[in-house]
Amino acid sequence: MECSLVVHGAVTDDMSFSTLLPIPKGKNANGTVSSNYHAIALSSVSGKIFDRIVMIRYEEALATSELQFGFKKNHSTVMYSLELRETVE
Numbered sequence: 001m002e003c004s005l006v007v008h009g010a011v012t013d014d015m016s017f018s019t020l021l022p023i024p025k026g027k028n029a030n031g032t033v034s035s036n037y038h039a040i041a042l043s044s045v046s047g048k049i050f051d052r053i054v055m056i057r058y059e060e061a062l063a064t065s066e067l068q069f070g071f072k073k074n075h076s077t078v079m080y081s082l083e084l085r086e087t088v089e
Contacts, residue, residue, distance in 0.1 A: 005050060015047040 005011060018041040029036035055062070064072060069080035 012046075014044050015050065018043045018047075 022037040
């Protein structure tokens, strides 16, 4: 049985909102200048649970490029840096 969110493509209001949290870009950044901040979005718990269920259930169908290194299981951007260095050399 499929989840109604997947079948109908409708998302409840509580899943479509997030809270933006301003984070200073550095220890010595001037706090009065808005460009010295970047935002992090905090999503709802129900949205995170749904994302996790989709990721687990459809893991085989969700393919990424072998050239993608960041935000990928068992990969890191350090691997990309090494690959880039080897290619340049």
